[in-house]
Amino acid sequence: MNRPSAPVDAPAADVWEGLVTTALLGTDRRTPPGTRPGPQAPVALLEAAAVETVRRRAGLRPARAAERPRRAPVDPRPPLPPAAARRLAMLLTDRPGASGGGRRGAAPDLTELLPQWLAAANARGFAPPPQTLPALLDAARGRTDLRPAVLEFAGPRALWLARMNPDWRFALRSAPGAASPHLEDDGRIRRLWQEGLFAERVALLSALRSREPSAARDLLVTTWATERAEDRLMFLDSLRSGLGPEDEPFLEQALAGRSRNVRATAAELLTALPGSALAARMAVRAEACVAMDRTQSTPAITVEAPHECDPGMERDGVVAKAPAGRGERSWWFGQLVEAAPLGTWSRRLGGRTPRDIVALPVADDWRGELHAAWCRAAVRQQDDEWSRALLGEPSAPEAGGPGAVSLAERAKLLSTLNAAERAEWVAGFIATHGLSEAFQLLGVCAVPWAAPLGRAVVDALNIARDAGSYPWSFSGVMGLAERCLDPSEAGRLDALLAVPDEPENASPGAGGYWAESFQRLSTTLRLRAAMTEELGAP
Numbered sequence: 001m002n003r004p005s006a007p008v009d010a011p012a013a014d015v016w017e018g019l020v021t022t023a024l025l026g027t028d029r030r031t032p033p034g035t036r037p038g039p040q041a042p043v044a045l046l047e048a049a050a051v052e053t054v055r056r057r058a059g060l061r062p063a064r065a066a067e068r069p070r071r072a073p074v075d076p077r078p079p080l081p082p083a084a085a086r087r088l089a090m091l092l093t094d095r096p097g098a099s100g101g102g103r104r105g106a107a108p109d110l111t112e113l114l115p116q117w118l119a120a121a122n123a124r125g126f127a128p129p130p131q132t133l134p135a136l137l138d139a140a141r142g143r144t145d146l147r148p149a150v151l152e153f154a155g156p157r158a159l160w161l162a163r164m165n166p167d168w169r170f171a172l173r174s175a176p177g178a179a180s181p182h183l184e185d186d187g188r189i190r191r192l193w194q195e196g197l198f199a200e201r202v203a204l205l206s207a208l209r210s211r212e213p214s215a216a217r218d219l220l221v222t223t224w225a226t227e228r229a230e231d232r233l234m235f236l237d238s239l240r241s242g243l244g245p246e247d248e249p250f251l252e253q254a255l256a257g258r259s260r261n262v263r264a265t266a267a268e269l270l271t272a273l274p275g276s277a278l279a280a281r282m283a284v285r286a287e288a289c290v291a292m293d294r295t296q297s298t299p300a301i302t303v304e305a306p307h308e309c310d311p312g313m314e315r316d317g318v319v320a321k322a323p324a325g326r327g328e329r330s331w332w333f334g335q336l337v338e339a340a341p342l343g344t345w346s347r348r349l350g351g352r353t354p355r356d357i358v359a360l361p362v363a364d365d366w367r368g369e370l371h372a373a374w375c376r377a378a379v380r381q382q383d384d385e386w387s388r389a390l391l392g393e394p395s396a397p398e399a400g401g402p403g404a405v406s407l408a409e410r411a412k413l414l415s416t417l418n419a420a421e422r423a424e425w426v427a428g429f430i431a432t433h434g435l436s437e438a439f440q441l442l443g444v445c446a447v448p449w450a451a452p453l454g455r456a457v458v459d460a461l462n463i464a465r466d467a468g469s470y471p472w473s474f475s476g477v478m479g480l481a482e483r484c485l486d487p488s489e490a491g492r493l494d495a496l497l498a499v500p501d502e503p504e505n506a507s508p509g510a511g512g513y514w515a516e517s518f519q520r521l522s523t524t525l526r527l528r529a530a531m532t533e534e535l536g537a538p
Contacts (some may be wrong), residue, residue: 006088013353015052016052016056016433017058018033019032019045019048019049019052022045023045023049023258025142026181027041027042027045028041031044031045032044032045032048035049036285039518053224065078069164070160071186072130072157072160072161073156073157073160075127075156075157076127077125077126077127077155078125078126078127079126079127080121080126080127080128080129080535081131081534081535081536083534084121084126084531084534085129085132087117087530087531087534088121088128088129088132089132089135090110091110091111091113091114091117092114092132092135092136092139093135094110094111094203094377106481106516106519106523107302107523108520108523108524108527109449109479109518109520109524112383112479112482112483113483113524113527113528114144114146115146115149115532116447116483116528116531117531117535118146118149118150118152118153120531120532120535120537120538121153121369121537122149122152122153124535124536124538126153126535127152127155128155130157133154133158133161134152134161136153136154136158137150137154137158137161137162137165137167137168137171138167139166139172141168141170141260147170147171147325147352151171151245154171155165158171159171159172166246170321173199173200173203173459189204189208189219190219190380191268192204193205193219193221193222193223198234201235202234202238203220205220205235205238206238206241206412209238209239209242210241211243213241213242213243213244213246213247214246216238216239216242217239217246217247217250220235220239220250221250224240224253224254227301229257229258229259229262230262232254232257232259232262233259233261233262233265236254236262236265236266236269236425237265239251239269240269243269243272243273244273244363245273245275245276247269247273248273248276248277251266251269251270251276251278252266252277252278253268253313254266255267255270255316255317256315259353259418262318263314263315263317264317264319266315266317267316267318267334268317268380269341271317271318271338271339271340271341271380271381272380272381274341274342274343274349274381278316278317278339279339279340279341280341281316282316282336282340282341283340283341283344285306285313285336285340286336286337286339286340286344287340287344287348288304288306289303289304289305289306289333289336289337290302290303290337290345290348290349290370291304291348292349293349293363298361299350299360300360300361300362300363301349301360301361301362301363301366302363302364303333303362303364303366303369303370305329305330305332305333305366306329306332306336307329309328309332309466313332313336316339317335317339318332318335318336318339319335320332321330330369333369333373334372334373334376335354335371335373336373336376336513337370337373337374337377338373338376338380340377340527341381342354342374342377342381342383343384345357345374353385353389354385354386354388354389354390355388357389358371358374358389358390358392371390372409374386375390375409375411375413376391378413378416379412379415379416382416383416384416384417384418387413387414387416387417388417390413391413391414391425393428394425394426394427394428394429394431394432395419395428395429395431395432407437407440407441408440410440410441411440411441411443411504412442414426414444414445415444419445419446419450420450422444422446423446423449423450423452423453423508424450424452424453426438426442426445426453426456427450427452427453427455427456428459429455430453430455430456430460431459431460434460434463434464435457435460435461435464435474435477436473438460438477439480441479442477442480442484445484447483447484448485448486449484449485449486450486450488451486451489454486454489455489455492457477457485458481458482458485458489458493458496460472460494461477461478461481461496461518462496465496465500465510465511465514466500468510469510470510471510471513471514471517472513474517478517478520478521482520482521482524482525485521485525486534487525487526487528487529488529489525490522490525490526490529493518493521493522493525494522495520496514496515496518497515497518497519498515499511499512499514500514500515
């Protein structure tokens with residue numbers, strides 16, 4: 001019987017829900033309508049469900065035809081060479097979750113080679129084969145570290161495809177310029193800034209900042225007074241890119257906010273500008289805490305930490321409450337020294353160079369606190385001369401140098417140096433101290449590793465093998481070597497592929513593991529060389 005006046009699903013919904021409820025409760029507790037309890041009740045329930053299913057399917061009304069998708073945009077980039085396209089398919093097939101196998105034996109770990117392959121393909125400006133776009137988007141969905149490179153390589157067609165699959169919607173937010181495809185259209189920019197979602201606004205501000213720093217700052221100014229504190233924090237973070245003296249008036253305004261985190265971030269940005277008024281205020285405060293003691297035969301630095309954190313210090317980003325286990329005065333002192341321009345100290349301490357200043361003794365056990373603050377300042381202000389002074393010589397008996405107090409700080413200091421100098425310093429460190437503390441330092445070195453660094457790593461691995469060291473302790477460094485060692489070093493590994501004679505005190509099976517690891521390293525390096533050859537010259 002036709003019922004054109006009522007929607008098909010309206011009365012049927014109650015019937016279907018009733019049948020589902022009966023099935024969940026069981027026919028012993030509830031029977032279908034018109035059926036008595038007994039052995040026939042389950043049969044009646046299934047028959048009623050079958051009838052209702054047919055009715056629901058037959059009663060569906062035609063929906064309005066959906067609009068056809070627009071044609072995929074044209075990707076003007078040249079296609080991949082055939083050999084490189086086959087290699088990409090192989091790398092995508094081996095991604096995590098694509099197969100049941102894991103990394104075993106001497107076989108290369110293809111999942112770790114995909115980022116390098118993408119970087120090389122992007123450097124050459126190739127477009128992907130269209131049939132690989134779904135696998136590329138799936139790989140980026142599972143690994144956020146791959147997203148920038150994948151979306152750059154996948155190009156405009158990936159965004160077109162992502163609009164049709166909710167699983168790939170991340171691409172619409174993460175792609176370069178996805179939230180701001182028309183940065184030259186002021187009207188669209190202001191509309192998106194006023195009406196967009198928070199993630200879209202952050203992406204817009206970041207994209208605009210990378211292109212026109214002053215325009216991004218001016219856009220933020222228009223709504224700053226009405227933004228929430230947590231949103232202000234993220235927007236301020238976007239100003240790190242392209243930071244310059246012209247940002248100072250706005251950042252000084254941000255210092256007047258009520259949110260402690262917003263004030264701290266604004267202060268951090270201002271102290272990265274050594275010529276800012278805040279940096280000058282911090283220099284005056286820090287100078288009042290540090291002086292030269294010339295009464296002794298050997299000049300020394302004396303420290304008198306502040307006795308209070310006054311409102312002016314708090315306004316300038318000094319956090320008054322010290323972390324648990326930390327003295328208040330040392331906490332305030334460290335923040336003042338970290339925020340002061342490093343040029344302050346040469347003037348304050350008799351015109352000495354950073355290296356001479358770092359070598360001075362410091363009275364009353366303040367050396368660690370003072371040098372740690374200088375380390376943070378050198379990183380924040382990207383001062384390579386102070387970084388060299390604080391790092392010291394890599395062959396020094398104290399592995400961290402005169403000023404660094406942790407491996408993490410050494411790595412940060414190294415990041416301020418140029419790539420060649422970084423590699424040379426880390427190579428010298430490994431030659432003296434071995435690999436046990438070098439993992440974090442290797443992570444800041446440019447890829448592929450420079451020849452001296454590559455030789456130092458291979459030599460140190462060889463020494464560890466010959467000494468019968470526990471091989472699994474070096475698996476992290478070996479994994480880094482597979483990704484970062486220059487492929488031209490593969491020939492130097494040939495002599496290390498045989499299973500060595502194990503010393504009496506060696507770990508059981510260590511020789512076989514070392515041989516397998518060097519075999520995997522050699523195979524991976526040759527595979528990386530083949531990948532580069534398949535893609536051709538940049």
